[in-house]
Amino acid sequence: MKFFRSLLVKYMLIIFLAISIVQLSYFAIAAFMFGIGKTDFSSEVLMESEVEEKWHAEAKSIKDVKEGTISGHFESWEKQYPKASMFWVGKDGTLLTTLNVTKQLPSEWTPAYTAKFIKERYGGDPFTVIAFLGENESNGFIVFEIPREVFNPPLKNVYEQYGHLLIVGVIAIILFFIIVSFLFFRGIRKRLLHLQEAMEIRDVDGLPIETKVKKKDEIGQLEQSFNRMVCELRESKDREQKEEQLRRELIANLSHDLRTPLTKIRAQSYSISKEALSEDGKQAIKAMETSIVSVDALIENLMSYTLLMASKYKFEAKEINVIRFVREQMTTWYSVFEKEGFEIDIEIHPFEKNEWQVDPIWLGRILDNLFQNILRHANSGKYIGVETESTEHYDAFIIKDHGNGMKNESNAKGAGIGLSIVDIMVKSMDLEWDIESSESGTKITIKHYK
Known part of the structure; x- marks a missing residue:
């Protein structure tokens, strides 16, 4: 039964039908000639x-x-x-x-x-x-x-009398075969285009939509295989989403759990630092405190990145004065850079329009990550510059350092989670950013298009 439903058999039936009609037409013409012929077929x-x-x-x-x-x-x-x-x-x-x-x-x-x-x-x-x-x-x-x-032979007489009818009949048979073939292949083409459309259209989950199977021929089998593939993809995506959710929850929980013993370690190191220690002991405590701060920052970044990817990091856009906001952030970090011996160059001038529609917590987190990166990776340059730039198309904040550049190795080099967080937050607030990095330093531009 499967063979008789195939497109090959259907088209062979069309050809057989056309040949049968032609042969029947020949027999009808011959019978007609014998019926009207009054003489026998001698020379x-x-x-x-x-x-x-x-x-x-x-x-x-x-x-x-x-x-x-x-x-x-x-x-x-x-x-x-x-x-x-x-x-x-x-x-x-x-x-x-x-x-x-x-x-x-x-x-x-x-x-x-x-x-x-x-x-x-x-x-x-x-x-x-x-x-x-x-x-x-x-x-x-x-x-x-x-x-x-x-x-004359009967065939010649018939042709002379009914030749135009014979020609019309042959043309009609040819046209009939052409029309039937056209309808047959048009149906195949229509079904293939429908399947192609189903492949290109995406459902709410981003996967192709299933197509309706109307026949059980080769195209119908292809449609069934396509539907099975869509079902398998959807099941696979569901499994992947569940696994991703579990992974994110695990990372978030692990990050939270790690901060508790880290806080205890920090408290214990502080207690040890109050004791009478040799110079080497003091240096060791200082290095340990620095490592604790770095680990704490990494854990914070890991948790924030996980929350952002899970869309659980709350975003609340407000209209704020970004000039005042950035100046306040620099005030917070000024003593930190001054303590590390950085040369601080700040040239923040008002824009034509100082109000941006952003989330202040997110913008503060972006600046914190960028300043933290300068402390960790560009400490050798001992320079930080923050300035504003205004063009016809955008207003921007520029943050510069004189470190070795992002392509060079750093003693505190991490997995780049901080910059990934910056990228997600910048784009989520409809801002753009550019990074220019070389051996003489790095320049980061955060743009707000007008």
């Missing part, structure tokens, strides 16, 4: 010869040459050849008896006219046979005329 010369010999033989066999006998002879031939015309010209050239003669014939036949008549009829149409009556040529002659078309 043209043989039939004309038979008629001519028979006409001569019967004319010669007539003994009683008189009008009644000739009329009876004509009538018997008319039964065999309804389209024939016959007439009798007497010994003195007088036209005596006629049958089915449509053309005007002279009542008196002179030798000159007789010769002209014979010359015109020889090999022409109608086919003409002239025979003398009886054994004596003095009885005159009888003439038999019949259109040459009666000697």
Whole structure:
């Protein structure tokens, strides 16, 4: 049953139907010809010869040459050849008896006219046979005329009479086959385009939509396979989302749990630092406190990144004065950079419009991450610069350092989670940022388009 539902079988049936119609048409034409044909299928010369010999033989066999006998002879031939015309010209050239003669014939036949008549009829149409009556040529002659078309094969007669119908029939059969083939392949094309559309259209989950299977042929099997693939993709995506959710929750919980012992370690290190220690001990405590701060920052970044990816980091956009906000942030960090011996270069000038629609917590987190990166990775340059820039298209804050650049190794090099957080937050607030980094330093531009 599966084989008989295939497109191959359907198209072979269309071809078989077309061939069958053509053959049936040939049989119908042949039957039509046999039905209307009045002569048998012998050759043209043989039939004309038979008629001519028979006409001569019967004319010669007539003994009683008189009008009644000739009329009876004509009538018997008319039964065999309804389209024939016959007439009798007497010994003195007088036209005596006629049958089915449509053309005007002279009542008196002179030798000159007789010769002209014979010359015109020889090999022409109608086919003409002239025979003398009886054994004596003095009885005159009888003439038999019949259109040459009666000697044509039935096929030729049918073609002459119904040829246009035959051509129309053949064209109709061809057009029928073309139309059926067109409809067949149009249906296939339509179904393939529908399947293509289903592949391109995405559902709310980003996966293709399932298509409706109407038939069980090859395309139907392809549609079923496509639907199975979509179901498998959806199941796989669901599993992946569940696993991702579990992973994020695990990281968030782990980050939270790690901060508790880290706080205890920090408290214990502070207690140890109050004790009488050697110079090496003090340096060790200081290094440990620095490491604790770095680990704490990494854990904070990891937790924030996980919350951002899980869309659980609350975003509340407000219209704030960014010039005042950045100045306040720099005030908070100023003592930190000053303690580390940084050269601090601040040139913050008001924009034409100082109010930006941003989340102040997120913007503060962006600046904190960028300043923290400078402390950790560009400490060797001992320089930080914060300035503003205004163009025709955007207003921007520029943060610069004189470190070794992002492509160079750093003692505090991490996994880049801080910059990933910056990227997510910047784009979520409809801002843009550019990074230019070389061996002489890094320049980060945060843009707000007008």
